[in-house]
Amino acid sequence: MSQLSSAVNSHNIHAHRANHVPLQVFEQSENAHVIQTDAEAIQVAKQLASEFAKEASLRDKERRLPLNEIQQYSQSGLWAITIPKAFGGAQVKYRTLAEVVKTISSVDSSLGQLPQNHWAFLEHLRLDASLEQQRFFFDLVLKGIRFGNAFSEKGSKTVADLTTTIHKTATGYEVNGQKFFATGALLAHWIPIVAINESGQPYAALVPRETEGVQIINDWSGFGQRTTASGTVELKKVAVREEYVVPIHQAFDxxxxxxxxxxxxxxxxxxxxxxxxxxxxxxxxxxxxxxxxxxxxxxxxxxxxxxxxxxxxxxxxxxxxxxxxxxxxxxxxxxxxxxxxxxxxxxxxxxxxxxxxxxxxxxxxxxxxxxxxxxxxxxxxxxxxxxxxxxxxxxxxxxxxxxxxxxxxxxxxxxxxxxxxx
CATH class of the missing domain: 1.20.140.10 (Butyryl-CoA Dehydrogenase, subunit A, domain 3)
Structure with missing residues (x-):
């Protein structure tokens, strides 16, 4: 563990661009804190912001990914604050979520953006997932698990024209395609992938980041939001369990x-x-x-x-x-x-x-x-x-x-x- 700790503290741009992320970023010695109230969420965000501000400029300058910071962020319980009370979450008001996002973004907008799609996807789970799926994934998030993002693509006619596909197999489903603007995927435990079925309907397929056929490439070269790792996710014959597929098209039906x-x-x-x-x-x-x-x-x-x-x-x-x-x-x-x-x-x-x-x-x-x-x-x-x-x-x-x-x-x-x- 001491070698892993040293790797986290000495990370540099070259390691990141080669997609090297120390395993400690994904390991948890204990479950995340569970925030109970709106007031607590805002207070925790303020405390984190004072810490995140210290090296925010340096991280941006060096394109240094916020490895320690994202662990602090998700372990603080803030990534779970929109989970319904019925599942153990604080179910904060959206004014509170906005205040949390503004507080973190005011000192480091890359850190402010990293959970953006995580929170958006939690709402899709609330709307479209089965009760069993909700219990399973909400529990993971309450423990500190982070969702990434493999939604958008580049090169299509419009942002809604997806080419990543999902089809049924004898054992579950298979996903193939390529994503870009995959904010947070490099530092996530699970990656929700948006893919279309034979009828063109979008589904979310959730897979652990180490799933075979998933390759996350830190090729984000934008001049701003430098440390969001909003690059490419390649998906080649990615097997997905049936119980990890959510019909997110229903949210817009x-x-x-x-x-x-x-x-x-x-x-x-x-x-x-x-x-x-x-x-x-x-x-x-x-x-x-x-x-x-x-x-x-x-x-x-x-x-x-x-x-x-x-x-x-x-x-x-x-x-x-x-x-x-x-x-x-x-x-x-x-x-x-x-x-x-x-x-x-x-x-x-x-x-x-x-x-x-x-x-x-x-x-x-x-x-x-x-x-x-x-x-x-x-x-x-x-x-x-x-x-x-x-x-x-x-x-x-x-x-x-x-x-x-x-x-x-x-x-x-x-x-x-x-x-x-x-």
């Missing part, structure tokens, strides 16, 4: 909050990025920025234009987070009462929140440099990570179509589409 939840978590990550960028700006201006030569002022913090810009950022962030909270409340209602109207309202509010969180994240990351000055661009400070992360993560599901969804509903009475990208 009827009104459910599944799609809104997927988008909601992404918007929360963006709000967290904005939080972090604004705080970085405030601290830099206080400590290092100089007053402009023509201002006649002693301190940059007395500059009326700087003061107004900080006020503008704070107001825009407050507005974005307020709409995100409204979306959270509507998601809670849509879960309790999944009517067409409740689900549509949840989708609309999430779309509005996604627009506002995208705009404030990018604006805050830009203003950081404008208000801090030229020295803030020095590479050793790595402040550009805020802009790189904002620009990268906000590319998920274009906000120009969010305007369309909202406008088409109020102008023409057209309900939002049912899928994970609306």
């Amino acid at each position: 009827r009104p459910t909050a599944a799609g809104a939840i997927s988008q909601f978590i992404q918007a929360a990550v963006d709000a967290g990025i904005a939080r972090g960028a604004i705080e970085e700006t405030i601290q830099y201006v206080k400590k290092y920025s100089r007053p402009w030569i023509d201002s006649g002022l002693e301190r940059a913090t007395d500059d009326p234009y700087t003061i107004a810009s900080i006020g503008d950022l704070k107001i825009k962030l407050r507005a974005a987070e307020a709409v995100l909270d409204l979306a959270a409340d509507q998601i809670d209602l849509a879960i309790d009462e999944p009517t067409e109207e409740h689900v549509s309202q949840a989708t609309l509010l999430v779309a509005e929140a996604k627009v506002l969180t995208t705009e404030v994240a990018i604006l805050a990351a830009n203003k950081l440099f404008e208000l801090s000055g030229t020295r803030s661009t020095l590479s050793e400070l790595n402040l550009d990570r805020h802009w790189r992360n904002a620009r990268t993560h906000t590319l998920h599901d274009p906000v120009r179509w969010k305007y369309h969804i909202v406008g088409n509903y109020y102008l023409n009475g057209v309900k939002p589409p049912r899928h994970p990208w609306s």
Whole structure:
């Protein structure tokens, strides 16, 4: 174990790009803590954020995967907070989930993104899995097991055109295909794979990460969200037990909050990025920025234009987070009462929140440099990570179509589409 511990502490970019992840990242000496309340979830997130902040810039700079941090994160119990009370979870409100995501993302948005699809998939288990499957997988997550992501593909006509297939065999099922944008798969215990059957219906096939035929490749080279390992998963004749297959297409055959939840978590990550960028700006201006030569002022913090810009950022962030909270409340209602109207309202509010969180994240990351000055661009400070992360993560599901969804509903009475990208 001492050699494994040493490997975790001395990991480097070359090892990661070769997909070497020490086994200790997946081992558990004890079960995860089980969070009981919303207040506890928020407190735990704040405590973790203070730890995760310490080397966040260095991890980004070195493309160093958060191996120790992800273990702390899942062992804290936060990855299980949306599990229903009936199965032993805290079943927190979605306002609480948003606050957790924002808190972590404000210090390290890669860590903020890593459980994104894990939480989204927990909702699919609640909606589409059998009682036996729910008991089995919810129990695993409560113990600290992490789900990865093998959903999206690249190169197809649209994001919904999947080529990964699942077909029945004499002993269960078999999956074949290739995935990309597989955030978290490299560091997951189990990987939910979305594949289509002969009729084109999507199913989720859950497999342990070490399953034969599964190859996870850390080839994510994005300039932002560098340590999410959002690369490739190759699937060649992957055998799947029948009891590990979930008909997730059912979540979109009827009104459910599944799609809104997927988008909601992404918007929360963006709000967290904005939080972090604004705080970085405030601290830099206080400590290092100089007053402009023509201002006649002693301190940059007395500059009326700087003061107004900080006020503008704070107001825009407050507005974005307020709409995100409204979306959270509507998601809670849509879960309790999944009517067409409740689900549509949840989708609309999430779309509005996604627009506002995208705009404030990018604006805050830009203003950081404008208000801090030229020295803030020095590479050793790595402040550009805020802009790189904002620009990268906000590319998920274009906000120009969010305007369309909202406008088409109020102008023409057209309900939002049912899928994970609306």
